[in-house]
Amino acid sequence: MYHFDWVIFFHYLWPVSAFQDPLIRNGLITTIVVSIVAQAMGVIFGLFAALGKMSKAPVAHWLAEAYIWYFRGTPLLVQMSLLFFGFGVIHLYDFPDIHIGLITITGAIQAGTLALGINEGAYMAEIVRAGIESIDVGQMEAAKSLGMTYGLAMRRIVLPQAAKVIIPPLGNEFNNMMKTTSLMEVISASELFFAFNEINARLFKPFELFIVCSIYYLVLTTVWSIIQARIESGLGERKAMEKNPGMLSRLFAAR
Amino acid sequence: MSVTMSTTFQPNSNNNQTVIVKAERINKSFGRLHVLKDIDLTVKKNEVVVVIGPSGSGKSTLLRCINHLEKINSGHIIVNGRMIGYYERNGRLVEESERNIARQRAEIGMVFQRFNLFPHLTVFQNIIEAPMNVRRSDRSAAEADAMRLLERVGLADKRDNFPSQLSGGQQQRVAIARALAMKPNLMLFDEPTSALDPEMIGEVLDVMKELAQEMTMIVVSHEMGFARAAANRILFMDEGRILEDTTPEDLFDHPREERTKAFLSKILH
Numbered sequence: 001m002y003h004f005d006w007v008i009f010f011h012y013l014w015p016v017s018a019f020q021d022p023l024i025r026n027g028l029i030t031t032i033v034v035s036i037v038a039q040a041m042g043v044i045f046g047l048f049a050a051l052g053k054m055s056k057a058p059v060a061h062w063l064a065e066a067y068i069w070y071f072r073g074t075p076l077l078v079q080m081s082l083l084f085f086g087f088g089v090i091h092l093y094d095f096p097d098i099h100i101g102l103i104t105i106t107g108a109i110q111a112g113t114l115a116l117g118i119n120e121g122a123y124m125a126e127i128v129r130a131g132i133e134s135i136d137v138g139q140m141e142a143a144k145s146l147g148m149t150y151g152l153a154m155r156r157i158v159l160p161q162a163a164k165v166i167i168p169p170l171g172n173e174f175n176n177m178m179k180t181t182s183l184m185e186v187i188s189a190s191e192l193f194f195a196f197n198e199i200n201a202r203l204f205k206p207f208e209l210f211i212v213c214s215i216y217y218l219v220l221t222t223v224w225s226i227i228q229a230r231i232e233s234g235l236g237e238r239k240a241m242e243k244n245p246g247m248l249s250r251l252f253a254a255r
Numbered sequence: 256m257s258v259t260m261s262t263t264f265q266p267n268s269n270n271n272q273t274v275i276v277k278a279e280r281i282n283k284s285f286g287r288l289h290v291l292k293d294i295d296l297t298v299k300k301n302e303v304v305v306v307i308g309p310s311g312s313g314k315s316t317l318l319r320c321i322n323h324l325e326k327i328n329s330g331h332i333i334v335n336g337r338m339i340g341y342y343e344r345n346g347r348l349v350e351e352s353e354r355n356i357a358r359q360r361a362e363i364g365m366v367f368q369r370f371n372l373f374p375h376l377t378v379f380q381n382i383i384e385a386p387m388n389v390r391r392s393d394r395s396a397a398e399a400d401a402m403r404l405l406e407r408v409g410l411a412d413k414r415d416n417f418p419s420q421l422s423g424g425q426q427q428r429v430a431i432a433r434a435l436a437m438k439p440n441l442m443l444f445d446e447p448t449s450a451l452d453p454e455m456i457g458e459v460l461d462v463m464k465e466l467a468q469e470m471t472m473i474v475v476s477h478e479m480g481f482a483r484a485a486a487n488r489i490l491f492m493d494e495g496r497i498l499e500d501t502t503p504e505d506l507f508d509h510p511r512e513e514r515t516k517a518f519l520s521k522i523l524h
Contacts, residue, residue, distance in 0.1 A: 141324055142371035142430075146385035146437060147361025149353050156388060160375050 009208040027195030034113050035178045041117025046124025071122035077183055084111035084187045112184035127169045131162035171228035178220050273300035275441050275471045281330035290316045292495040303467045305482040306475045308492035314475045318443050322363045323356055361389055364434030368446040370426040372418035378429050379414040382436045404432040408462050424455025428462055444474040477522050491515045
């Protein structure tokens with residue numbers, strides 16, 4: 001009969017005691033920050049890849065196609081290893097640690113974030129493209145008939161409308177992203193999963209520690225899904241407001 | 256005698272001589288479908304030209320070629336003295352840069368069948384969007400213009416509403432105001448009342464009739480009342496050709512072509 005170590009379990013579950021260990025404290029912060037940065041990169045790469053894919057210029061089109069094809073067609077873990085270990089070996093970029101004041105961004109975190117962001121961009125590309133294509137072509141035509149160039153019409157007219165379509169799947173992508181950052185463990189980027197692995201190497205309590213670790217991720221994704229629901233209902237409300245005039249204005253509307 | 260003729264006639268005829276649109280031998284195909292066949296069309300300043308014809312006759316395509324929303328396969332269209340969409344290099348036509356096409360389009364207003372207002376912007380923002388971001392006019396001037404235009408189309412009280420809060424007729428009037436905000440010297444109307452409920456057609460046509468007194472307009476529409484009241488010319492198109500080009504009275508009362516008669520009998524009931 002296995003003796004469940006409640007002391008260790010609660011020590012690492014209870015934030016006040018757990019955060020005394022800098023591994024966990026920094027690991028959690030790293031996971032959150034890397035998720036946000038990689039997702040933001042994913043949105044930017046995805047936007048350009050989507051515009052490239054829709055472009056009539058062959059070079060832009062095929063560059064975007066190749067990017068999406070490669071990064072969706074190979075495992076993220078392989079991409080990350082290639083970027084961190086491979087680029088270091090051929091001295092294309094060694095990923096030296098970056099020091100900003102008291103903060104150190106290790107090479108592993110840089111490479112991991114970059115790999116996550118580029119990989120995410122390939123998936124975001126399809127989401128952004130679907131969002132843009134959901135907007136009636138009449139919008140682009142109206143904008144052009146007013147003298148707007150394609151770029152200006154995209155920026156001012158099409159993308160703001162497409163954003164409403166893009167935001168719900170973007171939220172799901174971010175939820176995934178927070179979990180996927182744990183892959184950075186293989187290149188020794190000190191994020192949350194890495195922290196628990198390190199502690200486990202010291203204490204050898206994998207059952208207790210990885211349950212606690214999963215609870216941390218569960219809290220992150222649950223908190224995010226609550227925020228996401230708020231954002232989406234906010235979007236819904238604004239849509240409803242545009243569609244239906246309020247009760248008062250309906251009662252007193254003079255058409 | 257000739258002197259008095261010329262003095263009374265000159266200012267008016269001079270004004271009417273300015274050519275706004277000149278299309279020569281334009282052809283347009285969608286794949287194997289030949290939609291426009293050797294179209295010639297000249298529209299002078301302040302003329303109001305109504306285009307009628309059965310669906311698929313090419314009338315909307317003709318309109319869309321005039322502001323280069325559709326590319327033509329051959330021929331050329333001159334708008335405001337400049338070829339639209341293309342320039343000549345070593346005797347061949349090359350498509351203009353996007354920026355130059357946009358510049359040319361800014362001088363041509365267009366009103367669509369389905370309004371195409373920007374749903375994420377208020378009525379007021381819809382109108383000032385292009386003057387501010389394309390013309391780079393300053394905000395106060397753009398806003399003053401927008402307010403004047405909204406009053407002109409009778410919708411000043413709707414300035415802060417979103418398009419989806421307006422009726423179809425109101426949306427189309429906003430769309431007209433939005434196009435006029437760029438101070439175009441040519442307005443294209445692509446079936447502006449076809450998507451409207453019958454009771455809203457009048458309010459849009461009233462705005463168009465008033466505008467017709469001072470604007471060069473090409474209107475694809477089957478509103479015969481509008482054609483009679485406001486048009487100088489009416490074109491009948493069928494199968495990619497202009498079959499008749501005459502005054503509304505002449506066309507309605509003495510149609511020459513059999514196809515015109517058949518078409519008119521269908522739409523006039």
